[in-house]
Amino acid sequence: MAQTRNTKAINSKSSKSKSSTKDQLTMLEELFVDELKDIYWAEKHLLKALPKMASAATSVKLKKSFTDHLQATKGQVTRLEKAFGLLGKKVQAKKCEAMAGLTKEGEGIIEDTEKGTLTRDVGLIMAAQKVEHYEIATYGSLAQLAKTLGKMDLAKLMVDTLEEEREADQLLTNLAENNINVEATAE
Numbered sequence: 543m544a545q546t547r548n549t550k551a552i553n554s555k556s557s558k559s560k561s562s563t564k565d566q567l568t569m570l571e572e573l574f575v576d577e578l579k580d581i582y583w584a585e586k587h588l589l590k591a592l593p594k595m596a597s598a599a600t601s602v603k604l605k606k607s608f609t610d611h612l613q614a615t616k617g618q619v620t621r622l623e624k625a626f627g628l629l630g631k632k633v634q635a636k637k638c639e640a641m642a643g644l645t646k647e648g649e650g651i652i653e654d655t656e657k658g659t660l661t662r663d664v665g666l667i668m669a670a671q672k673v674e675h676y677e678i679a680t681y682g683s684l685a686q687l688a689k690t691l692g693k694m695d696l697a698k699l700m701v702d703t704l705e706e707e708r709e710a711d712q713l714l715t716n717l718a719e720n721n722i723n724v725e726a727t728a729e
């Protein structure tokens with residue numbers, strides 16, 4: 543059965559005049575683009591949040607994990623810009639309330655814990671893992687959706703970032719288990 547094309551269904555306000563030539567997207571493609579805008583905002587927001595988390599962290603290893611992930615995040619932003627290009631859409635960010643909230647929680651942890659303590663690191667790891675899990679859910683869904691849409695080049699971009707997010711999450715787990723959590727019990 544032929545799929546009905548409807549370019550207006552999602553986000554019709556933001557895709558006016560420019561969207562008349564190349565980008566006759568299906569509803570599902572429009573949904574994909576909308577989600578790209580959300581995660582693009584989120585990654586750009588993390589470019590500002592990660593340096594704050596790095597400077598707030600106590601242990602050298604945790605600081606390094608945040609600064610390393612900052613570098614990875616810059617690459618992820620570039621990948622998202624490529625993804626917009628592959629869909630023939632202009633790069634655009636749309637505020638991600640979830641990421642705004644998650645990073646706010648991270649700031650709350652910094653406020654509520656003492657500088658120079660591993661207790662603060664325990665809190666920062668928790669906050670950072672919540673961020674990673676949000677990203678893992680997003681990129682996992684987007685990778686699958688890109689495959690469903692038959693866009694393997696797009697899927698590859700999503701999978702590459704998904705793997706980086708999973709690595710970052712695993713690294714944070716390792717730091718908590720060896721041995722920030724245990725050492726924090728002495729404070």
Ligand SMILES: [Fe+2]
Nearest residue numbers: 585615618677
């Ligand atoms: Fe990311």
Ligand SMILES: [Fe+2]
Nearest residue numbers: 674677707710
């Ligand atoms: Fe991440």
